[in-house]
Each structure stands twice: as structure tokens, then as C-alpha cells.
Amino acid sequence: MVSQRILSFALVLSLAGSLFGLTHTAMAAEAPECAPSATLDTRIEAVLAKADRPAKQRANDANRLSETRFVLDHVKPGDHVLDLGAGGGYASYLLSAAVCSGSVDSQNPQKWDVDFKALPAREEMAAARPNIHLVQSDFDKVPMPATPYDVIFIGTIYHDTYNEAGHDAVTMDKTLLATLKPGGLVILTDHRTADGVGAAATDTLHRIDKATVLADFKAAGFELVEDNDSLANPADDHTKNVFDSSIRGHTDRMALVFRRPLH
Template identity: 70%
Template structure:
């Protein structure tokens, strides 16, 4: 937290929209490898984030592959902002709305870190709202990222999965995408382990998004791990950072 708060004015200037747009990784012909490497190499990223890059590199690559310079992106359930910073670099002169419920900012003391991100990166904007009450932005989002927290939406009092996905649908432009990465439960578990093992069955996620009107655009095994038998809590040292994760992309029809 403290390292984030100490970001300098010089870093803020370095990561202006103009600086992003002029960077080689923001060129139309930039390779995915170059874009991923550049996002991870930004010097304002705190040690608490760079320390986990090795276990999140595959997720970062999957995420960056599905956004582009100029995109307006929502990072839903951003936590302290790891993926927000990656997205901020990947969209270059685009923008990122970094969302948390107020309860997360309070319970996990995430607000200071998020405020530091927004101060350091002019293309990051904070959004504090319930998961099912994200306001319709102008312009509509090109992409929404839900990184290992979709299962958490089931754990809030009064949760209604239909309300969350329906709300997200309304914030996304026609043809826009939702990128979902989450820890898999075993087949047949549905949403029974969202608050115990912090896992959710892929079939449940597919059903939720289909019911909201989304089309499945991609079902990737990029984050799969056959060695995970789905029986352990995702924070267990045996599987932490190496769970079997779904990597899904849903599209709002044009």
C-alpha cells in the first residue's frame, strides 16, 4: 500500500495518455509479446504487484490479447488494482474504470491503493458501486474484465446473478466483450462452493451469461491446470496461483 501512495509526480506525467499513445507497444502493428512485456515493465508498478507477475503472466497475456489501444474498459471487482494497471497500459490512450463495491474498499482497505493508481495513471477512473449497479457509461464499454471474482458476486447479500449480468449487458456496446477468468469447481457443483472454496462451475457461468443475452465467443484452456482436482480452497498454498481456471469471452450481439 505505502509504495503505491509514494508514486511520484514524474511517474504521473510519464503515464499520461499522450505518453501511452506514443509508446511503441501502442502502435497498430505491435506484437502481443511486446504489449504484454511493456505492461508488466511499467516502472510505476509496486513491488507487491511485480512479485506475483510469474503466477499471473498467463492471465495477463490472455487479458491483453482481448483489448486494444483506445478501448474503454471496465475492471469489475478490481481489488487493489493489479489488473487495472495492466489494462491501463494495454489500452494506451483508452481508459479504464476500476470498480469495487464499497464493502471491499472498507473491508480489504483497498481504497488508498486504488486512489494512488488513479493519481498515477490519468486514464484510470475509480468506480465504487455494487456489482449489479454499474452505471451506463458514455461511451459504452468496449470490454469488461472479471478476473477471478465472478464467484464473489454470489456471496453478497441479496445477490441475483441475473441482475449482475443484465446490468453488465447494458453497459457494453454492441459487439463488445466480457472476459471472465475464474477458479473452476468440479462438475456438478454449480455455485455451491463460491463462499467456501471460492470456486464456481464453468457451466454455471455459461448459463448466467447466456441468460443475459451474451454469446460465447471463446472458451480457452489457456489457464487450465489438470493437476488441480478442485477440492482445495484457492488460497491453499498447494494450489494458490496455480488453480484450474476457466478463460471465457462473451460477446454482446451487434
């Protein structure tokens, strides 16, 4: 028979656990970016202000502000998000705060984690942010999540997928489609080439033709729901490598939103 003392102790633990859960929930709700009435400006300011973000990433905030605004305008608290080709985790940090009680799967190919030495910083990020989970996979072999994604973010790396051995864009995009819930979104930004270049400059200039991206996603079964010009730069002549100091951070970029059809 269970003693009265054990029952009393269990009750205390249960009450304490409930209180902690309520307190934790209340604290999350009090975060400016998580408040139901938070404006986009409030959310962006709060997300960028997080003290645990690496200084090297903070230095990029001004150049990436337009992209951050575009992305967070399509992400909400509670979302389950995949950050595809996360690199060092700049967007993963921002998404982690923006989804509040949600979660972020931060994906890199093994080559990026090992050869480009991205893994240590990513492991540090995941330790600092419990709602970030690291995924290491090929772009076309992203594991099926237990809960479908609400959003997939592909930030200026879609062209890089073309440089992987055996790449098939439509196959990859169909894999991504399967990981999304019906109505789920893909938010994509990338550096543009001149019209008509297709995928010929993905490795040389690190750019891709917008028409190629649109065709890929249409063939995979996605619907285009937004073609935004907030990242456009008409002064970019599309002939320079995106890392050229004269254009870096100011390239002409596409900003697209695709949706998995509801049916």
C-alpha cells in the same frame, strides 16, 4: 476592442497548446505497447515493465502471465474498459497501459474498499494513472457509462459476486450487458469447481462451476465466443480452497469470452 497585444498572446498560447497536444500524442504513439505494429509479446513486456507499478504487484507477474496474455489479446489501444471487482488494482494497472489513449473504470464494492482497506492503494493508482477512474458500486449497480464499454474484465471474482447479499447473477449480467456497446466483450477468468457443483462452493472454496457461469451469461443475453484452456490445470482436484498454499496460483481456471450481440 481587443488589443493587438492580447490577440498576439492568445495566438501564442493556442500554438503552444497545439504543439503540446501533438507532442503528447506523439509520445503516446511512441510507447511500445501503443505502436500500431506492436505484437502481443511486445505489448505484454512493455505493460509489465511500467516503473510505477507497486512491487507487491510485480511479484505476481510470473503466476499471472498466462492470464495477462489471455486478457491483453482481447484488449486494444483506445478501448474503454471496466475492471469489475478490481481489488487492489493489479489488472487495472495493466489495462491502463494496454489501452493507451483509452480509459479504464476500476470498480469495487464499498465493502472491498472500506472493510478490506483497498481504497488507499486504488486512490494512489488513479493519481498515478490519469486514464484510470475509480468506481465504487454494488456489482449489480454499475453506473451506466457516458460512453459504452468496449470490454469488461472479470478476473477470478465472478464467484465472489455470489457471496453478496441479495445477489442475482442474471440481473447483474444483464446490467453489464447494458453498459457494453453492441459487439463488446466480457473477458472472464475464475477458479473452477468439479463439474456439477454449481455455486455451492463460492464462499467455502472460492470456486464456481463453469457450467453455472455459461448458463448465467446465456440467460442474460450474451453469446459465448471463446472457451480457452490456457489457464486449465488438470492436476487440480478442485477440492482445495484457492488460497491453500499447495494450489494457490495454480488452480484450474476457466477463461471465457462473451459478446453482446450486434443486434
